[in-house]
Amino acid sequence: xxxxxxxxxxxxxxxxxxxxxxxxxxxxxxxxxxxxxxxxxxxxxxxxxxxxxxxxxxxxxxxxxxxxxxxxxxxxxxxxxxxxxxxxxxxxxxxxxxxxxxxxxxxxxxxxxxxxxxxxxxxxxxxxxxxxxxxxxxxxxxxxxxxxxxxxxxxxxxxxxxxxxxxxxxxxxxxxxxxxxxxxxxxxxxxxxxxxxxxxxxxxxxxxxxxxxxxxxxxxxxx
Amino acid sequence: xxxxxxxxxxxxxxxxxxxxxxxxxxxxxxxxxxxxxxxxxxxxxxxxxxxxxxxxxxxxxxxxxxxxxxxxxxxxxxxxxxxxxxxxxxxxxxxxxxxxxxxxxxxxxxxxxxxxxxxxxxxxxxxxxxxxxxxxxxxxxxxxxxxxxxxxxxxxxxxxxxxxxxxxxxxxxxxxxxxxxxxxxxxxxxxxxxxxxxxxxxxxxxxxxxxxxxxxxxxxxxxxxxxxxxxxxxxxxxxxxxxxxxxxxxxxxxxxx
Amino acid sequence: xxxxxxxxxxxxxxxxxxxxxxxxxxxxxxxxxxxxxxxxxxxxxxxxxxxxxxxxxxxxxxxx
Numbered sequence: 370x371x372x373x374x375x376x377x378x379x380x381x382x383x384x385x386x387x388x389x390x391x392x393x394x395x396x397x398x399x400x401x402x403x404x405x406x407x408x409x410x411x412x413x414x415x416x417x418x419x420x421x422x423x424x425x426x427x428x429x430x431x432x433x434x435x436x437x438x439x440x441x442x443x444x445x446x447x448x449x450x451x452x453x454x455x456x457x458x459x460x461x462x463x464x465x466x467x468x469x470x471x472x473x474x475x476x477x478x479x480x481x482x483x484x485x486x487x488x489x490x491x492x493x494x495x496x497x498x499x500x501x502x503x504x505x506x507x508x509x510x511x512x513x514x515x516x517x518x519x520x521x522x523x524x525x526x527x528x529x530x531x532x533x534x535x536x537x538x539x540x541x542x543x544x545x546x547x548x549x550x551x552x553x554x555x556x557x558x559x560x561x562x563x564x565x566x567x568x569x570x571x572x573x574x575x576x577x578x579x580x581x582x583x584x585x586x587x588x589x590x591x592x
Numbered sequence: 593x594x595x596x597x598x599x600x601x602x603x604x605x606x607x608x609x610x611x612x613x614x615x616x617x618x619x620x621x622x623x624x625x626x627x628x629x630x631x632x633x634x635x636x637x638x639x640x641x642x643x644x645x646x647x648x649x650x651x652x653x654x655x656x657x658x659x660x661x662x663x664x665x666x667x668x669x670x671x672x673x674x675x676x677x678x679x680x681x682x683x684x685x686x687x688x689x690x691x692x693x694x695x696x697x698x699x700x701x702x703x704x705x706x707x708x709x710x711x712x713x714x715x716x717x718x719x720x721x722x723x724x725x726x727x728x729x730x731x732x733x734x735x736x737x738x739x740x741x742x743x744x745x746x747x748x749x750x751x752x753x754x755x756x757x758x759x760x761x762x763x764x765x766x767x768x769x770x771x772x773x774x775x776x777x778x779x780x781x782x783x784x785x786x787x788x789x790x791x792x793x794x795x796x797x798x799x800x801x802x803x804x805x806x807x808x809x810x811x812x813x814x815x816x817x818x819x820x821x822x823x824x825x826x827x828x829x830x831x832x833x834x835x836x837x838x839x840x841x842x843x844x845x846x847x848x849x
Numbered sequence: 850x851x852x853x854x855x856x857x858x859x860x861x862x863x864x865x866x867x868x869x870x871x872x873x874x875x876x877x878x879x880x881x882x883x884x885x886x887x888x889x890x891x892x893x894x895x896x897x898x899x900x901x902x903x904x905x906x907x908x909x910x911x912x913x
Contacts, residue, residue, distance in 0.1 A: 517762075517763075517766055521746065521759050521762065521763060522746075522749070524750075524755070525749050525750070528749070531745055531746065531749055534738075534741065534742050534745055535742040535745075535746060535763060537738065538735050538738040538739050538742065538767075538770075538774070539766065539767070539770050541735055541774060541777070541778075542770070542773050542774055542776075542777035542778075545777045545778070545780070545781045546777060549781065549784060566777075570773070577769065581762060581765070581766050584758075584762055585759065585762050588755045588758050588759050588762075591752055591754055591755050638874070642860070642870070642874070643852055643853060643854065643860060644850050644851070644852060644853060645853070646853065647853060652863075652864055652866055653863035653864055653866040653867070653870060654863075654866040654869055654870060656863070656866075656870050657869065657870055657873045660873055660874065660877050661873070664877070696888075699884075699887075700884055703880050703883070703884055704880075706880070707876070707877055707880050710873070710876055711873045711876075711877065714869045714872050714873045714876075715869065715873065717869060718866050718869050801850070816881065819885070820881075820884040820885060820888070823884075823885060823888035823889060823892075824884075824887075824888040826888065826892055827888040827889075827891035827892040827895065830891075830892050830895040830896060830899075831891070831895050834895065834898070834899050834902075839896075839899055840899055840903060842896060842899075843896045843897075843899035843900040843903065844900055844903060
């Protein structure tokens with residue numbers, strides 16, 4: 370594809386493959402925290418089933434948030450970000466490539482293991498397909514929004530905590546519609562409505578977030 | 593063409609407005625009048641609203657908190673847009689003064705958002721029987737407070753002023769694009785979970801005798817907001833322009849305007 | 850338009866709702882006051898800083 374999209378996608382996927390351990394940690398976090406829920410609240414399956422959609426979504430959000438920090442950090446440290454900034458091409462396309470790679474190594478695995486967590490938290494039968502669908506669209510939204518925060522804070526020391534403060538309020542619509550998709554399926558309603566809104570959010574995020582991230586990345590060179 | 597643009601009087605005010613020195617002096621002339629107007633309106637509205645407006649039939653006297661809660665909530669939201677617009681002007685026309693206004697708007701807006709939440713909670717206790725309810729408007733206001741806090745945190749994290757200004761402006765713009773989405777989704781979320789027993793939205797139809805003092809308070813708060821924004825901007829101007837000749841003269845020449 | 854309360858004490862009690870109303874009023878006034886005092890104090894400190902710098906610079910030049 371054009372403008373450095375596929376080049377950066379391939380490069381970041383390769384880098385993620387070389388640092389497999391690092392890339393796996395959000396996934397392990399996602400599974401580990403789900404163990405805390407029965408320990409902290411109740412092992413009783415009826416009550417777990419009630420809160421499972423929301424809990425799985427909250428954990429997916431936190432796991433994505435944890436990994437967003439590193440989206441541009443490595444490039445900033447080894448200087449390849451500078452190189453990207455002075456190159457003549459439109460910055461938004463490489464950024465979109467990097468974000469896509471980020472989603473493929475965090476959001477997509479999270480989506481794929483979510484049925485396992487569904488079983489552990491006794492998610493009702495009707496919830497599995499909506500959970501997969503909403504997480505696939507929703508985590509892509511989260512990666513894109515998170516990229517703006519990561520770009521804004523890349524040149525700051527201890528930017529990770531600040532990053533979560535910045536993007537958490539922007540995540541809230543995603544979690545509302547994400548968990549609502551699963552919940553309405555469990556309650557026996559049509560779940561395409563909230564899912565369609567998630568899709569609309571993703572479309573808007575694909576169009577706008579790379580531009581905002583590109584603008585924010587240019588600040589890294591003047592700070 | 594270029595010359596024409598530069599010389600045409602319709603653009604002169606814009607360039608003059610961009611000068612921190614001109615703004616500092618002009619705002620010094622406006623402030624006494626604005627402050628007087630704000631004080632008069634707020635005092636009138638408060639005495640009228642607390643003492644003379646008729647009681648609400650259902651809520652009794654606790655409804656009088658509306659005279660603070662509603663104007664403060666208006667400005668909390670309007671303040672975010674003002675901040676974002678100032679940031680956008682700074683990004684587009686590279687106007688220094690505009691960034692200063694944006695920076696000044698963040699603490700003012702955050703304080704007003706906090707007040708909106710606080711007065712809402714205090715109003716909630718006699719009305720709903722609890723200080724905190726996850727009502728759609730309360731939740732949206734809380735998210736707005738988070739957005740303000742994010743801007744404040746980001747501003748102070750950067751070493752370079754320029755980077756800090758631009759970063760805050762970008763974040764404010766991203767937040768502005770999100771505010772309608774956040775409000776709509778929280779609204780939708782609330783209709784999904786609304787408990788049937790409590791109905792929180794009070795009837796919007798207000799008696800004119802109740803509404804008139806509210807209007808006075810809203811206009812008064814707009815004036816107050818302008819005063820606070822000008823004061824914060826002036827403080828920021830002095831901090832930024834400390835090396836310039838006119839600030840040095842001002843510092844030696846006794847009391848500020 | 851008439852005063853809604855029997856006397857001033859009633860204005861503060863407000864049929865038991867006075868605590869809430871006056872707490873809201875008081876906290877609002879405190880926050881609003883802060884919004885005025887804080888920038889004024891900042892401005893004053895900034896000007897004092899500048900004049901301090903100038904006198905210090907003049908002193909060192911005088912010594913040299």
